[in-house]
Amino acid sequence: MTRKIFLIATEESGDRLGSELIKALRLRLGDAVTFEGIGGSGMAREGMASRFPIEELSIIGFAAIPRKLPMILRRLAEATEAVLRAAPDILVIIDSPDFTHRVARRVRRRDPSIPIVDYVSPTVWAWRPGRARAMRFYVDHVLALLPFEPEVHQKLGGPLCSYVGHPLIAQLDSLRPNEDEQARRDAAPPVLLVLPGSRRGEIRHHMAIFGAALGLLYKQGVAFELILPTMPHLEAAIAAALTDWPVQPRVVVGEQAKRAAFRIAHAAFAKSGTVTLELAVAGVPMVAAYRAGNVEAWIARRLIRSASVILANLVIGENVVPEFIQQDCTPEKLAQALREVLEDTPMRQRQVEAFAKLDHIMDTGRSSPSEGAAEIVLALLRRPKAGIGPAA
Known part of the structure; x- marks a missing residue:
C-alpha cells in the first residue's frame, strides 16, 4: 500500500x-x-x-x-x-x-x-x-x-x-575547525564575525548600530579582522548598508563561505536568534543584540516570558552570552562587550567552557x-x- x-x-x-x-x-x-x-x-x-x-x-x-x-x-x-x-x-x-x-x-x-x-x-x-x-x-x-x-x-x-x-548535530564537521583553521582562530589579529540578520528588516534595524559599535572598538585600538557572512539575495542590501561603516568587513557570500568563516572565527557579533546556537556549537564566543521596530518591541515586551532570548543560553541553561535588546543595544555597550569576548577575559572563558557542554546536552x-x-x-x-x- x-x-x-x-x-x-x-x-x-x-x-x-x-x-x-x-x-x-x-x-x-x-x-x-x-x-x-x-x-x-x-x-x-x-x-x-x-x-x-x-x-x-x-x-x-x-x-x-x-x-x-x-x-x-x-x-x-x-x-x-x-x-x-x-x-x-x-x-x-x-x-x-x-x-x-x-x-x-x-x-x-x-x-x-x-x-x-x-x-x-x-x-x-x-x-x-x-x-x-x-x-x-x-x-x-x-x-x-x-x-x-x-x-x-x-x-x-x-x-x-x-x-x-537539532539539524546542527549533523553538521558539526562543517562548523568546527581543523588544525590549520584552529591555528588561524588563535592567531592575531583575531577574526571577528558580524552577523546582522538573515532578513531585510533585521538588516535595516541592525546595520547602523553594529557599524557604530565596531567603529568605537576600532577607535579604542582593538585589532580585529572583520568578516560578514551573508546570502546571495541579501548581498545588495548589505553592500548599501555598509557604505557608512567606519570599518569595512570582508563580505563572504553563501552557506559554505559562512561555515568556513565560523571555523576560523575568534569571536562573533550576532543578531539574537538561531545563529547564536550555531556559533555556540562551533565554539565561537559572542555578543548578541537585537533591535526591532516600535510596534514589534511594544508587543514583545508584553509577551516574552523567558529568562533569555538567546537560544544558546536557553539550551545551555545559563546566561553565558550577553544580550543587548532594544534600549540596551547601544554602540557603547556593544563595543565594551565585544572587547571582552575578543580578549582573554572571564566572560570569554565562561562561554568557551559552557559551549563545550553542548555535545552532551544536545545528544540524541x-x-x-x-x-x-x-x-x-x-x-x-x-x-x-x-x-x-x-x-x-
Whole structure:
C-alpha cells in the first residue's frame, strides 16, 4: 500500500528540515510513499512540487502583517483545501506556526481522522505559553529540536513531544575547525564575525548600530579582522548598508563561505536568534543584540516570558552570552562587550567552557534528527486512521 504524506513548510529553514525528512522517509518506504505539499527548493529537489511559492510568506515583524493579510488569508484557505483534497495518511507541519498551525486547526475541524505532526515546537517557553495546551486539540505529536522542549510541553499541558535533535548535530564537521583553521582562530589579529540578520528588516534595524559599535572598538585600538557572512539575495542590501561603516568587513557570500568563516572565527557579533546556537556549537564566543521596530518591541515586551532570548543560553541553561535588546543595544555597550569576548577575559572563558557542554546536552543517540523524526512519523502512519484527536 502506498502512503501519502502532506508537508507544509513556508520558510527556508523549514524547507531544509522537510527535504531531509523526505529523504529519511523514502529510505524506509521506498516507492511505497508519495509526498505532496507546500515547500521550497530543497523539497522540490526531492520531488515535491509546492502548491505556491513560499517566498511570499517570509514575513518579519508584526507591523508587516496587515499589508500582507489578504494574501495570507488566501494562502491559508488554499493550503487547507489542498490538504483536504489530498486526504493524506498524515500531515506534517514544519515550523512557521503563525501559518502552519492555522492550517492544522482547520484541517482537524474538518477531517479529524488525519494525524498531524508538528516538526519544530513553537516557542511556548518564551511567549504565549497557552499555545501548548491549545495544541493538544490539533497536534498529535511535536518533534522538538531543543532538548528542554519535551519537559516544557509536559509542564504546560501540551501534546506529546519528543526531542529528535537539532539539524546542527549533523553538521558539526562543517562548523568546527581543523588544525590549520584552529591555528588561524588563535592567531592575531583575531577574526571577528558580524552577523546582522538573515532578513531585510533585521538588516535595516541592525546595520547602523553594529557599524557604530565596531567603529568605537576600532577607535579604542582593538585589532580585529572583520568578516560578514551573508546570502546571495541579501548581498545588495548589505553592500548599501555598509557604505557608512567606519570599518569595512570582508563580505563572504553563501552557506559554505559562512561555515568556513565560523571555523576560523575568534569571536562573533550576532543578531539574537538561531545563529547564536550555531556559533555556540562551533565554539565561537559572542555578543548578541537585537533591535526591532516600535510596534514589534511594544508587543514583545508584553509577551516574552523567558529568562533569555538567546537560544544558546536557553539550551545551555545559563546566561553565558550577553544580550543587548532594544534600549540596551547601544554602540557603547556593544563595543565594551565585544572587547571582552575578543580578549582573554572571564566572560570569554565562561562561554568557551559552557559551549563545550553542548555535545552532551544536545545528544540524541541517533545519527541524525531526520531519522528520529521519520521514526515518529512512521509510528503515527501505522495507527488506525480514525478520530485521531478532538476537533478544535
